[in-house]
Amino acid sequence: MSISSTDHPTAPDRDRQPVPGAPVRPGSYRHDLDGLRGVAIALVVAFHIWAGRVSGGVDVFLVLSGFFFTGMLVRRADTGSVGVLRTVRRTLRRLLPAMVVVLAAVVVAAVVLLPHTRWSDIAGQTLASLFYYQNWYLATSWSDYLAADPSVSPLQHLWSMSVQGQMYLALLLVVALVATGLRLAYTWKRAAAHPIVRRLGRDGMLRVTLAVVFAIAVVISFSYAAEGVSTQQGWNYYDTFARAWEPLAGALLALCAPLIRLPTPAREALAWMGIAVIACCGWVVNGVLVFPGPAALIPVLATAALILAGAGRDTADQPVVNRLLATGPIVQLGGFAYALYLWHWPILIFYLGEQHQRRAGALDGLVIIVVSLLLAYVTHHLVEEPLRERSKPATVPQRGRVATGLSRLLVGRLAGRALAVPVRLLAGRGGLLTGIAVTTVGVLLLGSTVAWQWNNGAKAHAVGQLDPAKYPGAAALTDHALVPRAPMRPTTEEAPADIAYPTRDGCISDFDTRAVITCTYGDQNAHRTIAVVGNSHAEHWIPALQLLGEQYRFRVVVYLKMGCPLTVAEEPMYKGQQNPDCRDWSGEVIDRLGIERPDYVFTTATRPSDNGGDETPQDYIDVWSALSDRGLEVIGIRDTPWLRRNGIRYRAIDCLASGGDRVSCGLKRSEALSPLNPAEDPASAFPNMHLIDPNDAVCEPVVCAVVEGNILVYHDEHHLTASYARSLAPELGRELRPILGWW
Incomplete structure (x- = not known):
């Protein structure tokens, strides 16, 4: 941006500029600009x-x-x-x-x-x-x-x-x-x-x-x-x-x-x-x-x-x-x-960060x-x-005025006179x-940022299978599993890379990709199929579904797009902006589901409410109607809590790295989840709609902590780590068993 005056038409001749308000020749320096x-x-x-x-x-x-x-x-x-x-x-x-x-x-x-x-x-x-x-x-x-x-x-x-x-x-x-x-x-x-x-x-x-x-x-x-x-x-x-x-x-x-x-x-x-x-x-x-x-x-x-x-x-x-x-x-x-x-x-x-405020x-x-x-x-x-002004000789009086003016601004008239000399020298x-000084700072800046980038790249990687004896994860909540003393995994450095498989594999359409991308997980040779459809909050259940699919012989086919829960809205929004790709993508996915006819469609049934708790938007209900019209069975999963304080998103790893603990970095369950599943009433109108709520395997009765069973729950503000999602497989299996009847 031309915020500075470095590109003014007569910038090279600034020593010959008239004072503001004085008459100037047509086409010369324009102080009005x-x-x-x-x-x-x-x-x-x-x-x-x-x-x-x-x-x-x-x-x-x-x-x-x-x-x-x-x-x-x-x-x-x-x-x-x-x-x-x-x-x-x-x-x-x-x-x-x-x-x-x-x-x-x-x-x-x-x-x-x-x-x-x-x-x-x-x-x-x-x-x-x-x-x-x-x-x-x-x-x-x-x-x-x-x-x-x-x-x-x-x-x-x-x-x-x-x-x-x-x-x-x-x-x-x-x-x-x-x-x-x-x-x-x-x-x-x-x-x-x-x-x-x-x-x-x-x-x-x-x-x-x-x-x-x-x-x-x-x-x-x-x-x-x-x-x-x-x-x-x-x-x-x-x-x-x-x-x-x-x-x-x-x-x-x-x-x-x-x-x-x-x-x-x-x-x-x-x-x-x-x-x-x-x-x-x-x-x-x-x-x-x-x-x-x-x-x-x-x-x-x-x-x-x-x-x-x-x-x-x-x-x-x-x-x-x-x-x-x-x-x-x-x-x-x-x-x-x-x-x-x-x-x-x-x-x-930085001020808002220190004050933990959203607005000044x-x-x-x-x-x-x-x-x-x-x-x-x-x-x-x-x-x-x-x-x-490096290329032109400036008079001492000019620099003296600048130096003295700055000094007076900082410490007053008397101190200004004392500081005028070193400022003129500078x-x-x-x-x-x-x-x-600027060159030195630039070199140090570049070197430090390169070192940070390299160091982070070396540490951020997906976590492999964890020993369930040391890392029970969700089992600590659902089965009261013993939680031995062990370092948290993934660590704060590992967490950003411990993500759901479709993002890692390129099997999710990003914000600017209209095409429908599909991949298969679970038992790829099985004849029974669950289609996981929607945005990244449907995606982060894939590590758990992958284990269940391999164990109980069913395929998991993904139809995913970032920032795009399945929708039939004419003007879907994301971050307050129109997202027409989501509308077109969703229309194609719904049509394909009607043709390919998976045994079940797995998608989110709720989302956080701006007023606290969670809700089921009308758009979700309209999607259920569209799927019902095509004779499809739908599994609606209640969304997991999002980390927010005073409406401000925050990452668990940032809070932990700042000295917080698993509880203080979490949030009250009552702030994240409404007393009753908000999807229950609207779902009762659809015989093909089956609801599940695994949040008792994510949250304690009072608090939703960010670490359970020695496993970090979130890799960012609101997405489960792949490690914690894998620990949720047994509980997810218990929720799905009466619906599917496959085991």
């Missing part, structure tokens, strides 16, 4: 902290990034070579140092504040952020950007920086290739003699060619994003190809805005409409559900309106809104918007903002500015000390 950055970052921070919604500020930044960066590239191409390597080096020098400082701080905070079980994911996201592929990292997991709670990564917000970095590289290469191609074409006399070429000149041809290329790309990207909203929004939100049309719209503005001349009333109207829409966008549109599809036209067009309103005019002749945006405080806020964006999210997430209140939200502003100010003046010519 720095002010727009300030407004956008204020909205982003406020909405993240208090509203739990997307403000549209990120979309404003993406448009500005395309506008600023393309303008700079075209001006360079006009005067000579674009300078690919020089531009890459300059851009990285301006973006990476502040990011490295924040990443290093997050790594340190993670080590100090988070359990070691979280380190691997933080390490992975740190590397993804450092190398600008964080958006793809998150896209593969459908991370919920709305959820600012302790279960969210403190680096999740950096997906937008990855999109920006990737788009910078794409824009740079396109402009360089077109400029080079035109330069070569001009050496061909026939091409240079063409009337259109002679009339436009090489600079004009460059702009026209780029405008055509960018316009085509905008149409393609916008169409792709519009389709993605209704098909795979979880991926679409982070997808660079879906996001590309926003910075490309800014690129088109950079090419076309100088040619547009609007009357003053039109400029005033555009400016007022633009700022009003940007201010209200977050309340009107739930962006995380629909951006970057057609709804993103709202912040994009509003930003374009403000750019056009002030284009080609002296500051004194700009609309009132643009003049207000060019005033000192707003411009100054825009000046360190990049650093503020980097800092505010991790501070928010009014007062603590203000504290988070003040701390974020202070760190952003320090980062901007001690890291960004010294490295940005920000000396070329920012040498800052550069060395």
Whole structure:
């Protein structure tokens, strides 16, 4: 995102900038757009902290990034070579140092504040952020950007920086290739003699060619994003190809805005409409559900309106809104918007984690903002500015003002004078000390994250068969089996890999796979069949069913899709987002079940309720009706508890690694399960519906602990470990025996 001012059209000449509010030549430095950055970052921070919604500020930044960066590239191409390597080096020098400082701080905070079980994911996201592929990292997991709670990564917000970095590289290469191609074409006399070429000149041809290329790309990207909203929004939100049309719209503005001349009333109207829409966008549109599809036209067009309103005019002749945006405080806020964006999210997430809260209140939200502003100010003046100005001599008075201003901000006037000298030394010519410090931190950061990744990969593996004498698991609850002293298995390091077999074997359709994938477990040569259908909560019973199938000679055929309980709803949702693949997948599965006719269909009959306990949604009942219409026998299993406190999901391994025990890391049974199985009443209307409830083998009478019989129950927030699922086989067999009659 062009949150920082590093890509402003006249950034290389910042020592010649006029002061905010002073008259400037048409087309020169636009302080109003720095002010727009300030407004956008204020909205982003406020909405993240208090509203739990997307403000549209990120979309404003993406448009500005395309506008600023393309303008700079075209001006360079006009005067000579674009300078690919020089531009890459300059851009990285301006973006990476502040990011490295924040990443290093997050790594340190993670080590100090988070359990070691979280380190691997933080390490992975740190590397993804450092190398600008964080958006793809998150896209593969459908991370919920709305959820600012302790279960969210403190680096999740950096997906937008990855999109920006990737788009910078794409824009740079396109402009360089077109400029080079035109330069070569001009050496061909026939091409240079063409009337259109002679009339436009090489600079004009460059702009026209780029405008055509960018316009085509905008149409393609916008169409792709519009389709993605209704098909795979979880991926679409982070997808660079879906996001590309926003910075490309800014690129088109950079090419076309100088040619547009609007009357003053039109400029005033555009400016007022633009700022009003940007201010209200977050309340009107739930962006995380629909951006970057057609709804993103709202912040994009509003930003374009403000750019056009002030284009080609002296500051004194700009609309009132643009003049207000060019005033000192707003411009100054825009000046360190990049650093503020980097800092505010991790501070928010770590704070919520320490306080065990889902949202920040009014007062603590203000504290988070003040701390974020202070760190952003320090980062901007001690890291960004010294490295940005490395290539030009800065006067001592300029640096003295920065140093003294920072010192006074921190400790007051008298102490400020004392600290001005060392701060000036730190920000000396070329920012040498800052550069060395940032480079050192970067090397240490990279080394530590690689080590964490390697260490976690070495320890995470599925657990084999455990000795039932030492590890009775569920038998400790159902059969009062003796539980000897033995280390918990799987360990906190092993648990993430101790998962149900279909995920391990690639036998479950992921979030972005529409195809129905089937695999067979149990006795593959048997003539009797149980079809396990639905999402991962049907899947995690496969280790138990595998043992029963082998023992009692029946096949277990899986029809599974992540995040998709079997449904007949027209608009099924997952994490608040439309999931049409689930609807289409479910329709095909139900039809196939009607044709293949397994002896029984095994699926979940309940799910957790947002108000505590569990429930049977109407959609589940509609599915039972569809299966009943096809004459299929259905086994509905009551879902196992999900680990949640105050509506916040948490992992058992994180709690245990933080010093909790099997009981304190669990939850009250009354919070997880309703007094009666909520599926009983609706199931009574379906003679083909058979209910089972094995939760007495998962929970004690009062508490649902996270370790039973020396076996860890959960490998994440709500899925059984394969080891514990295997220990549930005897109890599941007792529940199924009167229904199946096969043993």
